Amino acid sequence: MLLCPAMAHAETTATEADLRQIGRSGGGLRRMADRFGDRALLGLTALASLAAVALIALVIDRVVAGSMPSISKFGLGFLWHTTWNPSLSSGVRDSNVFGAGVLVYGTLVTSAIALLIAVPLGIAIGVYLSMLSSGRLAAVIGPLVELLASVPSVIIGLWGIVVLAPFLHSTIEPALHSALGWTAIFGEPGTTGLGIFNAGVVLSIMVLPIIAAITRDLFLNVPRELKEGALALGATRWEMIRTVVLHSTRSGIIAATILGLARALGEAIAVTQTIGAGTAIKASLFANGDTLGSRIAEQFIGAVSKLQVSSLFYCALILLVMELMANIGAQLIAGRYARLQGAVR
Amino acid sequence: MPGVQADKKQPPAAPSRPAPSVHVRGLRAFYGRAERVKGIDLDLPANEVTAIIGPSGCGKSTMIRCINRLHEEIAGARSEGRVLLDSVNIYDPAVDVIAVRRAIGMVFQRPNPFPAMSIFDNVAAGPRLSGVRRERLRQRVQDALESAGLWHEVHDRLSQPALALSGGQQQRLCIARALAVEPEVILMDEPCSALDPTATLRIEELLDDLKSRVTIAIVTHNMQQAARVADRTAFLLDGELIEVGPTQEIFTTPRDRRTEDYVTGKFG
Ligand SMILES: Nc1ncnc2c1ncn2[C@@H]1O[C@H](COP(=O)(O)OP(=O)(O)O)[C@@H](O)[C@H]1O
Ligand SMILES: [Mg+2]
Numbered sequence: 001m002l003l004c005p006a007m008a009h010a011e012t013t014a015t016e017a018d019l020r021q022i023g024r025s026g027g028g029l030r031r032m033a034d035r036f037g038d039r040a041l042l043g044l045t046a047l048a049s050l051a052a053v054a055l056i057a058l059v060i061d062r063v064v065a066g067s068m069p070s071i072s073k074f075g076l077g078f079l080w081h082t083t084w085n086p087s088l089s090s091g092v093r094d095s096n097v098f099g100a101g102v103l104v105y106g107t108l109v110t111s112a113i114a115l116l117i118a119v120p121l122g123i124a125i126g127v128y129l130s131m132l133s134s135g136r137l138a139a140v141i142g143p144l145v146e147l148l149a150s151v152p153s154v155i156i157g158l159w160g161i162v163v164l165a166p167f168l169h170s171t172i173e174p175a176l177h178s179a180l181g182w183t184a185i186f187g188e189p190g191t192t193g194l195g196i197f198n199a200g201v202v203l204s205i206m207v208l209p210i211i212a213a214i215t216r217d218l219f220l221n222v223p224r225e226l227k228e229g230a231l232a233l234g235a236t237r238w239e240m241i242r243t244v245v246l247h248s249t250r251s252g253i254i255a256a257t258i259l260g261l262a263r264a265l266g267e268a269i270a271v272t273q274t275i276g277a278g279t280a281i282k283a284s285l286f287a288n289g290d291t292l293g294s295r296i297a298e299q300f301i302g303a304v305s306k307l308q309v310s311s312l313f314y315c316a317l318i319l320l321v322m323e324l325m326a327n328i329g330a331q332l333i334a335g336r337y338a339r340l341q342g343a344v345r
Numbered sequence: 346m347p348g349v350q351a352d353k354k355q356p357p358a359a360p361s362r363p364a365p366s367v368h369v370r371g372l373r374a375f376y377g378r379a380e381r382v383k384g385i386d387l388d389l390p391a392n393e394v395t396a397i398i399g400p401s402g403c404g405k406s407t408m409i410r411c412i413n414r415l416h417e418e419i420a421g422a423r424s425e426g427r428v429l430l431d432s433v434n435i436y437d438p439a440v441d442v443i444a445v446r447r448a449i450g451m452v453f454q455r456p457n458p459f460p461a462m463s464i465f466d467n468v469a470a471g472p473r474l475s476g477v478r479r480e481r482l483r484q485r486v487q488d489a490l491e492s493a494g495l496w497h498e499v500h501d502r503l504s505q506p507a508l509a510l511s512g513g514q515q516q517r518l519c520i521a522r523a524l525a526v527e528p529e530v531i532l533m534d535e536p537c538s539a540l541d542p543t544a545t546l547r548i549e550e551l552l553d554d555l556k557s558r559v560t561i562a563i564v565t566h567n568m569q570q571a572a573r574v575a576d577r578t579a580f581l582l583d584g585e586l587i588e589v590g591p592t593q594e595i596f597t598t599p600r601d602r603r604t605e606d607y608v609t610g611k612f613g
Binding site: 134135223225226228229230231232233234235236239243244247248250 | 413415418420443444446447450451453455457459460461462470471474475519522523526
């Protein structure tokens, strides 16, 4: 008989018991453990963050130190001088002389081609996925586009050699040459389909998922009342997208573009595979060339002199500075964008 | 259909011109399978203000969003029945939805000026879409801002961002933006619910001037507001029209018990 009321209140008594527990020694222990856990959590996470910062510092330090001999020998002229001659035999003119002009040019031009292709395409995909496709279709295509970002670059490079190169060589390059050949940048097609143009297209495949994913999220986040505000004025879907969606996400799109640029600037292996290791600046995009990242990947292991190693470090330094500037630019613009969005809400 | 020739210039001091009337017939609206407007017949008489009242969630927004065909923009939403602008059924397959929305403007519950656009560009957005340019555009923007009672406050800072305006000014900017398209009907969905009493009063005063030019429907949860601004009032409950009549009658001698309970504050 005595048990019955207790059973009826089993739930409450249990929690009361728990509450009492907390005041007792067991609870005290747990509280201490919790407190220790919190400290440990704080310490560990702070340490991890510090480690990341330290790593960046170490990398920069190493790269700067490594490039010092080359910097003191070639100075800033390294940026535009186009001789890159690792030969040590004293008979050869300009032996052991290095300049990154060809590489800087190749890096900028391949990245520009990549952006010219990937930005409009990526925005189109973003528009489609966020506003035009049915929800179910977007749920299938969206993840697939993002999957593209996880294809290893060496595989995309292989595809560039095996599929893209013959196609460019036999179809695209002759077509561009015959239509726009007078502009000099679309010169005679090369012999292989490898070259600056091919590398740019390959890079655009890597940039595309970045632009598509970011812009899709940007467009999804434009408040519905703004889109409806435009539709209520009699805007067509495209006019709504143009006047409201693209307009109010401008800085976000620019930030996404810069992130894509950062990806394109730094890619090495797929470029090495497809750019054809050229040694001079040519007007035609179909000519061979090389980029900073690609040259480092090609030559570091087999470098024959200290100065060559140092010059490769110098290339790395230039690349690092470019990347840092791109990243800081993207963050500044994204910050401005966040403030704008905040003002809307 | 009337009013589609968007460039007809309206002299600012024009005497009242007849606007069209709106006739809602057998309107049903759905979100997926859920029927939220359950067969409504309602008239918005020309050049009058019709208030639409009713408890939250009864389908007021859904119903007026069917009048400019904005309802169908929501994924999975659809409607049945007819909405006549004078005698043209705006749901007729031959009717262009863009023309419908130019003829029937809308002001939303929360001011929604386009961010990253100036005051001028906000008002100019609509006319620009229909190809109005340069001096005519400038004039159109000025007329619209004057009609919305905002010109004197902003004429010297038209290029400033719209978001720099106060909430009440932003809402009048949105009214100007709607007027700049020169619509014949304006739908307002609780346009003052985010505004303070002074800003609310300014907009209520506007309605009196505007109705000489356009037919107006205003959704409101504020009974005093309905009493102040509306010629006629419609009471909705649970997706159905319970009662509609001259505002005076709805508030003093309603025919339906539920209307009486609502306007006397017994529920809502
Ligand atoms: N986008 C939507 N999807 C599904 N249901 C909705 C949506 N918008 C409104 N509803 C539902 O439709 C009903 C009417 O809503 P609404 O027209 O907004 O009411 P009111 O404007 O009178 O407050 C409510 O039950 C609401 O939950
Ligand atoms: Mg509502």
